[in-house]
Amino acid sequence: xxxxxxxxxxxxxxxxxxxxxISQLFARQGASVHIIELSAAAGQATADxxxxxxxxxxxxxxxxxxxxxxxxxxxxxxxxxxxxxNAGIAHVGNVENTAEADFERVYQVNVKGAxxxxxxxxxxxxxxxxxxxxxxxxxxxxxxTDRFAYSMSKGAIFAMTLSVAxxxxxxxxxxxxxxxxxVHTPFVDGFIAKNYAxxxxxxxxxxxxxxxxxxxxxPEEVAALALYLxxxxxxxVTGCDYPLDGGFIKLNT
Ligand SMILES: NC(=O)c1ccc[n+]([C@@H]2O[C@H](COP(=O)([O-])OP(=O)(O)OC[C@H]3O[C@@H](n4cnc5c(N)ncnc54)[C@H](O)[C@@H]3O)[C@@H](O)[C@H]2O)c1
Numbered sequence: 001x002x003x004x005x006x007x008x009x010x011x012x013x014x015x016x017x018x019x020x021x022i023s024q025l026f027a028r029q030g031a032s033v034h035i036i037e038l039s040a041a042a043g044q045a046t047a048d049x050x051x052x053x054x055x056x057x058x059x060x061x062x063x064x065x066x067x068x069x070x071x072x073x074x075x076x077x078x079x080x081x082x083x084x085x086n087a088g089i090a091h092v093g094n095v096e097n098t099a100e101a102d103f104e105r106v107y108q109v110n111v112k113g114a115x116x117x118x119x120x121x122x123x124x125x126x127x128x129x130x131x132x133x134x135x136x137x138x139x140x141x142x143x144x145t146d147r148f149a150y151s152m153s154k155g156a157i158f159a160m161t162l163s164v165a166x167x168x169x170x171x172x173x174x175x176x177x178x179x180x181x182x183v184h185t186p187f188v189d190g191f192i193a194k195n196y197a198x199x200x201x202x203x204x205x206x207x208x209x210x211x212x213x214x215x216x217x218x219p220e221e222v223a224a225l226a227l228y229l230x231x232x233x234x235x236x237v238t239g240c241d242y243p244l245d246g247g248f249i250k251l252n253t
Contacts, residue, residue, distance in 0.1 A: 135180075
């Protein structure tokens with residue numbers, strides 16, 4: 001089960017955190033993995049780990065927000081069976097203190113980046129079918145304090161997932177999303193360091209306890225669900241969002 005042999009999987013942001021775990025697992029399951037990364041060094045570090053275990057992997061240095069770079073990258077890859085739109089950035093703020101430049105930056109990477117990859121990948125997938133997985137967030141579904149721009153971007157991911165799933169049913173392209181609560185990755189450590197300097201331990205504990213299960217998720221736990229959703233075993237699943245949230249949405253009473 002969950003064998004990806006013979007499949008080409010493109011994973012954006014595979015140099016860190018969730019994207020790194022997905023790249024490693026998909027390669028272990030036999031996929032030929034293509035990592036699209038802004039940080040070529042981070043992408044290469046993941047690729048070196050995969051290659052050391054005998055996996056097939058290539059890194060493409062590109063910024064997902066730049067359509068020309070994304071188009072050239074997908075043209076070079078040529079065949080796409082699986083696309084994981086994972087690259088994303090965080091932002092903390094409410095509607096009043098979110099500056100235009102920050103709103104724009106979150107939009108460019110999280111929303112337009114996903115659009116650019118979908119725009120390039122779907123024509124290639126139409127040739128033989130495929131599976132798309134988008135990284136949404138609990139921020140797409142519940143009101144979180146001080147996540148105005150980030151929630152906007154993840155709500156858009158959720159809506160784009162439904163749109164693509166609907167439009168390409170006849171092309172045998174499935175499209176789903178996952179909505180993690182807090183997952184312990186460099187993304188989380190970076191945003192705690194940037195926004196809560198001096199209170200790191202306290203905020204880490206608070207963020208852990210905000211999941212009723214009492215901890216943050218692990219990148220490997222997101223990768224396991226990603227593998228299922230991108231595998232042939234999930235052939236009946238499309239247009240769905242899966243919370244992966246330690247009970248955040250349903251059990252936070
Ligand atoms: N960590 C969490 O708690 C959490 C929760 C819910 C959803 N998510 C989502 O999961 C995804 C991955 O999060 P993570 O925690 O692993 O993040 P991370 O910061 O650890 O990794 C993100 C990777 O994306 C790359 N990247 C950023 N901008 C890019 C761009 N413009 N072009 C190409 N690559 C780019 C970075 O270089 C980095 O390697 C994001 O979309 C995030 O919003 C994360």
